[in-house]
Amino acid sequence: MIGWSRFQDYSLSSLRKDLVSGMIVGVIAIPLGMAFAIASGVKPEYGIYTTIVAGILISLLGGSRFQIGGPTGAFIPILFAIGAKYGYENLLIAGMMAGIILVLMGTLRLGVLIKFIPKPVTIGFTAGIAVIIFTGQIASFLGLKGIERHERFVDNMHEIGLHLSTMNPYSLLTAAICLAVILLTARFAPRVPGSLIGLIAASVMAALLFSGKVATIGSAYGDIPNTLPSFRFPEITWERIGSLLRPAFLIAMLGAIESLLSAVVADGMSGTRHDSNRELIGQGIANIAAPLFGGIPATGAIARTATNIKSGAASPVSGVIHGAVVFLILLLFAPYASSIPLAAMSPILMVVAWNMSERKAFLRLLKTKTGDSLVLLITFLLTVFADLTAAVEVGLVLAVILFVKRMGEVHLVSKVLPDPESVKVGPHMVSEEHDCPQIGIYTVEGPLFFGAAYRFEHTMPGGGPDQPRVVLLRMSKVPLMDTTGESNLAGLVRHLESSGGKLLISCIQPQPLELLRKTGLYERIGVSRFYEHTGEAINEALRTVSREQCIGCRHAAFRECAALSGYEEAQNRLGFKARSKAEAVR
Template identity: 65%
Template sequence: MKLSFGGRFQGYTAKKFQKDLISGLIVGIVAIPLGMAFAIASGVKPEYGLYTTIVAGILISLFGGSKFQIGGPTGAFIPILFVIVMQYGYENLLIAGCMAGVILLFMGIFKLGGVIKFIPRPVTIGFTAGIAVTIFTGQIANFLGLRDLQKHQDFLSNMKEIGVHISTINVHSMLTAVICLVLLILTPKLFPKIPGSLVAILISTVAASLFYPDKIATIGSTYGAIPKSLPSLHFPALSIEHIQSLIRPAFVIAMLGGIESLLSAVVADGMSGTRHNSNRELIGQGIANIITPLFGGIPATGAIARTATNIKNGAESPFSGIIHGVVVLLVLILFAPYASSIPLASMAPILMVVAWNMSERKEFIRVLKTKTAESFVLLITFLLTVFTDLTTAVEIGIVLSGIIFVKHMSNHLITSKVMPAPADTNEKVDAQIANEQPNCPQISIYKVDGALFFGAADMFEKTIMAEINDKPNVIIILKMRNVPYMDTTGESNLLSIVKHFNKHGGTLIISEIQSQPRQMLQKTRLDEFIGQEHIIEKTGEAISLALTKLNRSQCLGCKHFAFHECHHLSNPSS
């Protein structure tokens, strides 16, 4: 795929650059505390979140497919990255991040950007809400200042740790966290132009440093001093064993990163009136996630909240995202030593608010209230995300959605017997007439409505087969105008019907078949087996053909008069 930069910067002026500069500055300031908080919650050092914000933020803006996308570490990745760090270690997280980048890159190159959009909404709401619960509960210990907790991969064990160590509550940590939380809530309401997270961290940090220094855990006391520059390039040791053991977590990172980035791009489109390129966005995400781990950064994706902030503050082009990364780099160089004084209790409310905002609680409740199969999928995905892991939750959620979809679609395939009105010219057929008027003993017409696929093909075959049991020489017309799709299973069932007809001397005629089912018959050569002359464009012509194949001796004296020609066929001399 050709990456052209001209279109996104066409007509770029100094005035637009000023707007990008202001927006990039604001988003960069917003991204600093979030980057550190997301890294800490993921089980790695806070500076790794800043490295991700800088490197991935710049690369996603340069190579991505959304004009206003802001990339970096996000809350959605926290449970996944934490488990990977716990199970495989930080170095292997970097390898998994690179592998995820390669997967995203190839997904973009092979134009699979649209495939991710087919993940059912109940599944995305379910795992997003589950991630939000995991993030929120994961910050309870830092909010309360609990000590000596063991970190576990599963939710219940971590909740048990909180219960066991609840007696170690630190009042100073709670006070710091409450100050931060109150400022996070009030600042956007009182001063909407000022980043609430920055104000909350600064004031709560100053309060802790002035009134009760050395009483609570800080970034410096827990993780050491934050370096004042980006680390040098480091290539993780890669082997076949690494690839085999990390392919599953890498795939999960890639899928979630792709979903999150494209959702963010859609939000950006809605806010700005632009249109993103989903395949190019995946390529940009892939490049960013391949290179960022070389600088020690964790996996990144599109950040919905920061992207929205970027647009709201007047961004004009991807330069705002590049500037946001440069701003974080300058802050890292100039103010890194001061970041070591930030209390972990100040980070906890920021992540709790992020979890609350990303939880999609209103959508969750709305879908749950429908009490449909989709609400069951939502609940199962949510519970599995919280109590097992995201991979299991998404896999089972998608499988359940697939089963429900197949069941739903199979119920919508209707094969009904129809007949034309005796006075009609045979062009229009109706099921009601077939029920009310005598049917022709030799010709049956069936109208097929719905997709003829693996979930419904067997019932279709049984319906038609029931018509020809003990009825040799019967002629059946299949009106397939309302069959939009046929898969190989549907084709196989149709082949079985044709063979059975041929064996019993019957005739099958197909009318008004659509292009996709017709192409399927051509690819399998079933159309030749049926006979090209038996595949008719109009139902009236199909009926006329069927009438030529009647056993005329059976028509003599017949009083059914199913077709307007029957009067003559029943009594030729009249």
């Protein structure tokens, strides 16, 4: 499973590059791992455990050369909601189940399907998650006391409003110091890990100037142990599996989207190509393993992956080193991490939320004022005010409905006749005075599927004596047909047969033809009634018209009409000569 080809030509120089990049990313990952865990409602050390176990496995087993895995901000609202509703033990089981789903998706080669999730849906729920993360840190930023966290955004905002009077100025100052350092380093020293420097600066200032006046990780969650937890398999029952299936599927889908999006970003930065199915399998194995050590769900982290590439990573070894660095720091400096103020963690997550919000793409899509804007807005609002599961489900359903509507509008059926000037057929030649009562030629454009069936059905002639005896469908511009479209076509055949008419088809494409063969409609219509060229089909149609009905007709829809109606013979008596041969029309 491990892609050993990624380690070909690996050298001492490559190892040096991986050591440097792995150490840099490892240092960056520590404050992020703790912050994401706290925001997800679990102890900070669980974020570190996830960074170590999942980070190493994702780099070793995944399909991206430079992917860095671990806990991410996108998971925060989901994990907090699952933990609050089902408990920490069930959160671990849901993570393992999500890992199994990811492995199955990769094994079944479904990685490419993730790319078909519409952009308005991904931007909408990403922006919604950013809002939840950002607002979720307000209480810690201000040092509010007695805050109870809720699943719903409105409840949390109400809670903050009720406790604004408990604001701690020391917490506010601590958070402001950290935020200022992060913003300044991003502006003047972008290669420096601003989150770590800000965290250290704020912690030192708080310890020196107002020790004991701000809440710390140790006072809120207890001391962080400097060892990995012992291996423990959670108690799994069928009842738990049934209740956690929906949350696990949501974790898997979001993890797949986030990891493959990160892999695509890595490809663009490094000029490599990832294997999406192997990436899903690697992510799945990592998410199965991490909960066995107390870790929360993990996925590819875009910011850390980008930092890995910018730092000169040469192979997946950098990701393994990043996990090892986090483990060493845990062993050596865990007691010091317990003294970190919670207020110093909040600006880190606020900046993460701001960077992941995709605000520019959100506003640009919103300004288009199209159906996509509606999908975007509804997905965003549901993410913030309802939950991510409902947001994604409704967003996808709306996107599918919008797609079907658009594809239905693309489908066109127009009645056409030959144009002697251009030797082609066109709808401009059809009028009340210029039409053929016996032959109806129709150009069908666009996919003939359930979303366009109503247009096709309403445009086609029905049965009865006043309808054409022969209907010719030009289907060169029908790339796709589903069984609903086939059913409509079968209905047209029945109408024609009931009135003694027949259907001719020209220029049909491979997929519709194959479907007609599978359903038996191809044989029912008749193999001889399918033509490669429209001109051949028109010649056949003219050979089968009723000569008696043509006599006296003045529509002159075809060049042959003069001879068929007797008009040419009358003209010949007057000394005129008319051309009456069917030429290459068509």
